[in-house]
Amino acid sequence: MALTVLLASPRSFCAGVERAIAVVEQLLQQRGGPIYVRKQIVHNTHVVADLEARGAVFVEELNSVPDGATVVFSAHGVSPAVRANAVDRGLETIDATCPLVTKVHAEARRFAARGDTVVLIGHAGHEEIEGTLGEAVDQTVLVQSVDDVAELTVADSQRVSYLTQTTLAADETTEIITALRARFPALRGPASDDICYATTNRQYALQAIADESDLVLVVGSSNSSNSLRLVELARRHGIPSYLIDDPGDIRSEWLEGVEVVGVTAGASAPPRLVDAVIAALAELHPVKVIEREITRENIRFTLPLVVRRP
């Protein structure tokens, strides 16, 4: 049976991920390995394996970085405590934090400085949340669901602000903000949405194809927040959906009776993996590929100065 592949666009790498990977690539080119990176530079197993093969060394914490070495902070950002620890250790640090995550850190500092309780909407344990929480740890509370809002206690209900993780589901986050505003009418938030353009665009692009699909495949790794949100979004549309790291994860039984496969990729998944997925589908069935582009992204972030002018 012939398969129609509906390809969501935008999909795959965002500007923050491209910048973070380029930081490590440029350092490897300019200085050679090893280049230490705290945490995965972006949440994708293939990106990490590729950079590892070229001399990057990924560590969980700074105590695994030798004295005097250079360490790159990943796209998800770090708390001030991690930065201070690097200074104490005498490490050279190069910051690959996405500028859109840096914006959220600045908001956390500003809101806390005016005396607010900062309600941070996001997923416990995610590196981005750990970093943002660290900006004002005594004044920040994490909220993960509408249910959490009911249980919140704050010092002063007139002084409450919210911030969000950059990679959340737009619709679910709106529900949480609405619940917060109902409890704290004086609630204040960021001037512009913290859920980043790339996350939002990938969700809207998937929404544009989901209802026509019998199956949705999302290319991305299991620790990629924005990729997981895409799988959940497709399932909320009632469409079976699976997260795949690469074509090797595709199971033939998923395709039984399927005529239209929606394909997308999280912001940390390389475009070549999407091509590989389509090639793998084409080995199983004749495929016709139709791309649905809802918007074109032209955002680029400049590299840190030390990388641009070594």
Ligand code: SF4
């Ligand atoms: S998903 Fe958004 S916040 Fe995360 S790296 Fe990409 S552009 Fe930056």
